[in-house]
Amino acid sequence: MGRIIRGGSALLPLDISTYPPELNIGHPDPVTLKVTVGADLTGTVLCDKLTVRLRIGEGGSAWTANRGALKSGVTGGEGPGQGDGWTPEDGYDDGEWQVFAFDPTTQARFDGTWKLTLNIFDIELNDAPGWAELQVVEQTSTSGPTSEKTTNAQVQKAPDTFVFHSFHPEHLMVGNGDRAKLEWQGTQDAAYTMFWDKNEEQLRFGPSKPFGEWFSPALHEPTGFMLQARYTKDGKTFERTLTTAVGVVDPDLTVSNLTVLGALTAAGEVTTTGALTSKGALTAEAGLTASGGITATDGIVRIRDLRGPYGEHLTIDSPTDFLAGDDVTVAASLTTNGSFYPTGGMTATGDIVRIKDLRGPYGQWLKINSSTEFLPDNDVLVNGGLGIKGTLTTNGATDLAGSPQQCGLTWNTTRGWTAPTTGLAIAEVRCGGGDRNPKVTITSDGQSVDASTFKFNDPVRPGYSVAVLAIRKGADFTVWFGDAGGDDGPDWKAAWFTWVPFGVGALDM
16 A cells, blocks of 8 residues: 545545555666555545546656556446446547546446556656656546546655665564564665654664664564665655564553453553453452553452552442352451441451441341450440340459439338339338337338337347338339337437439439
């Protein structure tokens, strides 16, 4: 393929090439001009005729002085809609031009799905270097009547002293990190420039850098090279380019987008600065580092050891499901900034699991189905009710009672309260003289206990008695202080009431 051009008003793109691909004056054999029509076309172009015009003469802008040797031919265009066969007319003289017309049997419709090649044979190049001129005239339109439109083009005719060919690597493959030796043949006094990747180098030759060879930098991936030669003679500069490529064994690979349809196995580290997408299994036997995202659109990403970059924390910014049968093992501390809902088991084989607020799911009770040891100096605070369905055993000191309250009782008086917590009601009575028999009675939930006393015969020893009744939380209870015999006569007597709550529950004394 040559170079694709199109005139300013022309509708058809043209690919201009020759055989041989590069022309030198003094070439012993006639050459061929090829004009391929319709390459890289988008849309539809109607065509009634094509004409190729070659400049004739002895100068650098002319092809040949022997116009009578020229012949024409056509390739393609036989199908329906393609012109149903094209007829090349004999060339005719038009002053400085030799004209070749090509006519389709029916109007052709170029739509990018087919191409037509117009050939001019037996061109005996003249001896003047320069740029041989040609014109391609198309009778075309996109719809309706067609009209003529012209594309002008030139083809280089280099001096016979400008030689450049056989550009190739010494070895088609080199190892990763090795340099490639590139070789060529050409005119030594031309200027040479090497291009590869986004680099270029003006080549200089000398005793340590002989002409016709060049060593590349270390290669890590398959690399294409283009060598450009520029030759100047009689004030005119002629240019040619040749290309070649060198493969790399076990190459590094740099691509803009990578889609893996099957399994991808990396024996070394895999690093991406953007998203890495795999539609199949992705296996990295060493590290896998993605500065962007890793997305598996189909299949599984398997990673043996998942870590944050260079010691930083690994951040998983997505809900994560550990499926049934897939355990999660935490060898060190487990910290959650939000809620943690293990629907299966949770096992920490290492240090500590720290949870600031441990709750059952969605208001349900939290169940601890294991013996639980609270170590020394670690208090257990229950703000609500504490229910024990089995045995409560304590190995150390246990404090179940709150601060007790006490008050004196008035003779022939009944006092009552509602228990704010379960506790013990204790009433003490004292008799210090006479023959009276003072008494206290505690009553709650249909039960009653009492205590009465009298003075001992010893004139200095008063009598004492105590009544105790357990009170449930929320129950009403009363304490009465009076005489056991109903005698309200005066006597030396006194009584006290003490409330001992099991928990926090004060009475209004």
